[in-house]
Amino acid sequence: MPTRETSDVIVIGAGVVGAACAHYAALAGLSVTVVDRGYVAGGTTGAGEGNLLVSDKEPGPELQLALLSTAMWTELADRLPPAVEYEAKGGLVVASGGTGLDALREFAARQEKAGVVAHEVSGDRLHDLEPHLAPGLTGGFHYPQDAQVMPAHAAARLLHAAGDRVRLAPGEEVIGLLTGAGGAVRGVRTATRELHAPYVVNAAGTWGGAVAELAGVQLPVLPRRGFVLVTEPLPRVVRHKVYAADYVADVASGSAALQTSAVVEGTPAGPVLIGASRERVGFDRTLSTEVLRRLAAGATALFPVLGAVRAIRTYPGFRPYLPDHLPAIGPDPRVPGLLHACGHEGAGIGLAPVTGQIVAACMTGGEPPLDLHPFRPERFDATAS
Amino acid sequence: MTASPSEPNNEAGAAAAPGPDTDRHSGAPYDLAVVGAGSAGLAGAVTASELGLAVALLDSSPQSGGQYYRHPAPALGAVRPEALHHDWSAFTGLRRRLAESGVDHLAGHHVWSVAKEADGTWTVHALTGPDGCDGAPVRIRARALLLATGAHERQLPFPGWTLPGVVGAGGAQAMLKSGLVLPGRRVVVAGSGPLLLAVAASLSSAGARVPAVVEAAGYLRYARSPRALLANPHKAVEALVHGAALARHRVPVRLRRAVTEVHGTDRVEAVTVSRLDRDWRPVPGTGRRIACDAVAVGHGLVPQIELATGVGCATRALPDGTLGLALDGLQESSVPGLWAAGETGGVGGAELARTEGELAGRAVAARLLGRPGGAGPVAGLRRRRDRMRAFADVMSAAHAPGPGWSGWLTDDTDVCRCEEVPAGRVREAVAELGARDARTVKLLTRAGMGWCQGRMCGTAVACLAAGGATPEPSPERRPLAVPVPLSTLAALDGATDRSVDSST
Ligand SMILES: Cc1cc2nc3c(=O)[nH]c(=O)nc-3n(C[C@H](O)[C@H](O)[C@H](O)COP(=O)(O)OP(=O)(O)OC[C@H]3O[C@@H](n4cnc5c(N)ncnc54)[C@H](O)[C@@H]3O)c2cc1C
Ligand SMILES: Cc1cc2nc3c(=O)[nH]c(=O)nc-3n(C[C@H](O)[C@H](O)[C@H](O)COP(=O)(O)OP(=O)(O)OC[C@H]3O[C@@H](n4cnc5c(N)ncnc54)[C@H](O)[C@@H]3O)c2cc1C
Numbered sequence: 001m002p003t004r005e006t007s008d009v010i011v012i013g014a015g016v017v018g019a020a021c022a023h024y025a026a027l028a029g030l031s032v033t034v035v036d037r038g039y040v041a042g043g044t045t046g047a048g049e050g051n052l053l054v055s056d057k058e059p060g061p062e063l064q065l066a067l068l069s070t071a072m073w074t075e076l077a078d079r080l081p082p083a084v085e086y087e088a089k090g091g092l093v094v095a096s097g098g099t100g101l102d103a104l105r106e107f108a109a110r111q112e113k114a115g116v117v118a119h120e121v122s123g124d125r126l127h128d129l130e131p132h133l134a135p136g137l138t139g140g141f142h143y144p145q146d147a148q149v150m151p152a153h154a155a156a157r158l159l160h161a162a163g164d165r166v167r168l169a170p171g172e173e174v175i176g177l178l179t180g181a182g183g184a185v186r187g188v189r190t191a192t193r194e195l196h197a198p199y200v201v202n203a204a205g206t207w208g209g210a211v212a213e214l215a216g217v218q219l220p221v222l223p224r225r226g227f228v229l230v231t232e233p234l235p236r237v238v239r240h241k242v243y244a245a246d247y248v249a250d251v252a253s254g255s256a257a258l259q260t261s262a263v264v265e266g267t268p269a270g271p272v273l274i275g276a277s278r279e280r281v282g283f284d285r286t287l288s289t290e291v292l293r294r295l296a297a298g299a300t301a302l303f304p305v306l307g308a309v310r311a312i313r314t315y316p317g318f319r320p321y322l323p324d325h326l327p328a329i330g331p332d333p334r335v336p337g338l339l340h341a342c343g344h345e346g347a348g349i350g351l352a353p354v355t356g357q358i359v360a361a362c363m364t365g366g367e368p369p370l371d372l373h374p375f376r377p378e379r380f381d382a383t384a385s
Numbered sequence: 386m387t388a389s390p391s392e393p394n395n396e397a398g399a400a401a402a403p404g405p406d407t408d409r410h411s412g413a414p415y416d417l418a419v420v421g422a423g424s425a426g427l428a429g430a431v432t433a434s435e436l437g438l439a440v441a442l443l444d445s446s447p448q449s450g451g452q453y454y455r456h457p458a459p460a461l462g463a464v465r466p467e468a469l470h471h472d473w474s475a476f477t478g479l480r481r482r483l484a485e486s487g488v489d490h491l492a493g494h495h496v497w498s499v500a501k502e503a504d505g506t507w508t509v510h511a512l513t514g515p516d517g518c519d520g521a522p523v524r525i526r527a528r529a530l531l532l533a534t535g536a537h538e539r540q541l542p543f544p545g546w547t548l549p550g551v552v553g554a555g556g557a558q559a560m561l562k563s564g565l566v567l568p569g570r571r572v573v574v575a576g577s578g579p580l581l582l583a584v585a586a587s588l589s590s591a592g593a594r595v596p597a598v599v600e601a602a603g604y605l606r607y608a609r610s611p612r613a614l615l616a617n618p619h620k621a622v623e624a625l626v627h628g629a630a631l632a633r634h635r636v637p638v639r640l641r642r643a644v645t646e647v648h649g650t651d652r653v654e655a656v657t658v659s660r661l662d663r664d665w666r667p668v669p670g671t672g673r674r675i676a677c678d679a680v681a682v683g684h685g686l687v688p689q690i691e692l693a694t695g696v697g698c699a700t701r702a703l704p705d706g707t708l709g710l711a712l713d714g715l716q717e718s719s720v721p722g723l724w725a726a727g728e729t730g731g732v733g734g735a736e737l738a739r740t741e742g743e744l745a746g747r748a749v750a751a752r753l754l755g756r757p758g759g760a761g762p763v764a765g766l767r768r769r770r771d772r773m774r775a776f777a778d779v780m781s782a783a784h785a786p787g788p789g790w791s792g793w794l795t796d797d798t799d800v801c802r803c804e805e806v807p808a809g810r811v812r813e814a815v816a817e818l819g820a821r822d823a824r825t826v827k828l829l830t831r832a833g834m835g836w837c838q839g840r841m842c843g844t845a846v847a848c849l850a851a852g853g854a855t856p857e858p859s860p861e862r863r864p865l866a867v868p869v870p871l872s873t874l875a876a877l878d879g880a881t882d883r884s885v886d887s888s889t
Contacts, residue, residue, distance in 0.1 A: 014819070038822075038825075039819060039820060039821045040818060041825060041829075042822075042824065046824065046825070152828035152829055153828075156814075156819060156820075156829055159819065160818060168819045229871075229874075232836065232868065233835070269804075269831060269834075274871075285697070285862075286500070286695070286696060286697065287498055287864040289500060289508075289510060289877060290877075292874050292877070293875060293877040293878065295874075296871040296872075296873075296874035297874075299871060299875075300871050300875050306871050307870065307871055307872035307875070308870060308871075309870065309871055310870050311869050311870075311871055312836065312865065312868045313863070313865060314864050314865055315862065315864070
């Protein structure tokens, strides 16, 4: 039992987003209690891949967030221990046909206007960057700003590095929100006790909708399943984060079918990670062999040497998504004292630092680094628009 | 549209139906697919087949018999493989019935996943070839599934356990049975569980010197359940046989002791054996050195249930802290159409496995043929099963690791051998980074992420994560029961479908 049950902030969720919120709140001088029904990184953070990407984002509010956050990650990489495995490895998007390359060019040109660095790589130079790539690709783009971290350590180390101002309350589920005069938040209730704080941050990821409901407001966060395939450990055969250009077209297609586009990357520990599928099937954990087939086919098409390599593991994760594919970040005008930091879908690892910074700024009267309007949590209410 | 999370995004809507290839399957599905051709699977397969079902029996090994009836490959020309088995005749009986039955015995098939299709049938995905690496995927469809995948040995690490010459006790037994090879000439047998006595007896009969059997538990807890003992006289007989063998070879059995250190530079030269308190904490100052050139260790068996938990089967916590499948009176799991028998439901020995296999075979036949299963034999089988299960639970409780065992782990003892993660790193993840369960420890230390996927270190990691408290057993999620080459996964579309009339 902790000795004090009162703090300045309670963060619900010890995933990477909750950890970043706690980290920046503590840096801003606040005392923080982080409550999780499980343990650090036990939610989607433990099932994600850890890419910090700008390459896949269209110009718009999410890209703005990503650019800010990527810069913050480089600074964190100096402050956090090496265990977070930060690697500024860069991304490589490749095209196999002429039209694919044209689409990439057009996409990169728009991104560059928004501040993304992208270099075209001709087909005959691709192998300088990735010696094991399949022959016959027409070209691609190199995105030096793309990087990678180890997600579980990112969360654990963000919490640890914040020092004594952050207290961890693992293994406790929040089952109610305490409110006071005028409906303002006073804290949370768990199965065994009450914790008090004038601010509560909803960083419950895919379960953020349920936490919002505890506060009597709606936030339609839903799960979007993804599988990752993990190979046996290998010497470095994949240096960047590599994926095929098709996804640009896929994004535009709006197809309702199961989508997979192989994204291949090596890790410092040796295994190659192959991601990732997207499906809306609720929280179903059962293995889909069709997903595995597509991921493996995509990866071996990009890197034929991987054909003989064995997958030793695969796991599903459930990305938290909101209908407009943007996270909810910031104060909830419907419940004074409640802030949201959830719904980051497939980009929560990358977007965690900036999210934490925004949340901390909102609680300490600081200036958020960008316009929060696109991320306002109440935007899905029928009345608000 | 923004839609661009950090893994390259594709806009997806409702899940596409996994698009199975059901329509591409040419022949009719089997009535029953049995995974595992050990005691339980063999009994289940022949029983179901004799009752009229079309049965496929898959096993990764080239021979039937499972762990207990391991025997030398014919090429070794062993004269009397039965010398190492108590009830070899039960096995030869099953083998004869298998040969006479219409069961399709698919040896050398490594099952990596099972799936229930939308129409309620099962698909069993297997790899073929000696180590599952020749790349040819095979798919079997069946109306019912019986999982009889047995168990693997449980290990608790100790300083020096990675030295050459330290082998699994069950592994030593298996080596002896299938290749007639001894792990050493002076072999200390250590750990906990009844298997140790069997292993020591086999080793000494085969000519090794066993300076001691080192058993961490006392045998007192058996005495607390005289009823289960009296109801299972065959177990007492078995113990007597082992006891006689051990006495004949002058093998001392040292209770409430453990190997707490292994000595040697390139391989085992000696071990230190220490006394344990009630909680299995080593008592300081009690260490005694025993010279030996090999150590055979094991702490009982862990049911191998990942194929079942992969499709959501419920589990039950066993008295020794492992998890088995939760099964109903007729061996069916919580997922309709999936039965299990043998060690998958809890470790209990070859005879129990056989009984459960037969029970499951009858239950499946009754379900598929729409007849109530012949009450007579079923009632008798159930009684025998219940009696042996009760004994198995007593045994399991008697050998549950005490909470103090990690006292013999130094910080630099590797807990996870695949990823070389020492105990100190696990302790740090728990003390400083907020890990409290095996999964978080795995994420933060890589313990359990390597080749064996935690089969070897799972128990130890869970205990260290719980920091002295009893760890909550949680089903390991291993959707791939065996490693699968990417080229095989990529070629799943062209997998060979085996069906009743495609037998080759
Ligand atoms: C296959 C896959 C690949 C991915 N790849 C990437 C990638 O490459 N790059 C990237 O940036 N992102 C990636 N993501 C997305 C990323 O993993 C998520 O966006 C991110 O982890 C979300 O973090 P979070 O902290 O919001 O949620 P979580 O990590 O899920 O944390 C939420 C926590 O809240 C706790 N909680 C919920 N309800 C309660 C309650 N009532 N009381 C107490 N605690 C509660 C949960 O236990 C959980 O620990 C991927 C996701 C998947 C599934
Ligand atoms: C290493 C070891 C040694 C043992 N030695 C003894 C002993 O000396 N004396 C004794 O009384 N008991 C011993 N036992 C216990 C004894 O083996 C069991 O009580 C008995 O064999 C249980 O029968 P079963 O059918 O449940 O499992 P098993 O006999 O273990 O049969 C399981 C079968 O399933 C197959 N299988 C598993 N997974 C897959 C997969 N994914 N794909 C395809 N096939 C698969 C295996 O190859 C195996 O043939 C030992 C157990 C082990 C693990």
